[in-house]
Amino acid sequence: MKNEWKQLLTDMLAHLFFPPVCPGCGRTVGKQEIFCPVCQKQLHLLRPGDTCPRCGKKTCICDKLHPLFTQVYPAGFYEGSIQSAIRNLKFQHQPGHFRPLGRLLANTLGRYHVTAADFDLLAAVPMSRKRQKARGYNQAALLARSVSEQTGIPFCSHALTKIRETKAQHDLSAQMRRTNLKGSFIADSAVSGKRVLLVDDVFTTGSTANEAAEVLLQAGAISVDVLVLASTRFETL
Ligand SMILES: [Zn+2]
Numbered sequence: 001m002k003n004e005w006k007q008l009l010t011d012m013l014a015h016l017f018f019p020p021v022c023p024g025c026g027r028t029v030g031k032q033e034i035f036c037p038v039c040q041k042q043l044h045l046l047r048p049g050d051t052c053p054r055c056g057k058k059t060c061i062c063d064k065l066h067p068l069f070t071q072v073y074p075a076g077f078y079e080g081s082i083q084s085a086i087r088n089l090k091f092q093h094q095p096g097h098f099r100p101l102g103r104l105l106a107n108t109l110g111r112y113h114v115t116a117a118d119f120d121l122l123a124a125v126p127m128s129r130k131r132q133k134a135r136g137y138n139q140a141a142l143l144a145r146s147v148s149e150q151t152g153i154p155f156c157s158h159a160l161t162k163i164r165e166t167k168a169q170h171d172l173s174a175q176m177r178r179t180n181l182k183g184s185f186i187a188d189s190a191v192s193g194k195r196v197l198l199v200d201d202v203f204t205t206g207s208t209a210n211e212a213a214e215v216l217l218q219a220g221a222i223s224v225d226v227l228v229l230a231s232t233r234f235e236t237l
């Protein structure tokens, strides 16, 4: 079967079993829509210039963070419909919920004037095995898979692994967050020579993305950029 037909059939089946829903509120939406009209009104998409191009924050934290990644592309701030969508990700893991967010993230790249051709590989911020077992899935990996479907950038699910259980980042101060994750990720040699696009849901202090970027670069990645649904306005949620 030709690839296009295979893709069409996969899309039709996915649509039949998991019709697209608004990631903000769960209402069924049309195939072309991402958010329903109600959530669309509470959607504010960011553009280049709205945040620091390097750290992706409204108020630059580059001096504190010393980013190892090249650039952050946030779809929006952690508020309104994007905030609701991120909260829903913790409980929903059907393709109907992740597919529209994959489209939102793919469109985000375009707003920042980058394309799929600028990256060789998608990686997701990993969860420890224990936490992933408890939740049943890693939402960053499901987002990355959806971005891959939309953009054609291959998703390498084993690019990053979390090898050590760490305290939940949201319970810690910004300073503690920076040290909490030290040595907790490893990167696969598959990233060597690749321009990596790292996917996550929220960008808060940037410590997680920075730790991931460090091990990816150590494993030979050429560059690491970060694509997220939301950047928080401050260094907390
Ligand atoms: Zn909605």
Ligand SMILES: [Zn+2]
Binding pocket: 052, 053, 054, 055, 056, 057, 059, 060, 061, 062, 063
């Ligand atoms: Zn900055």
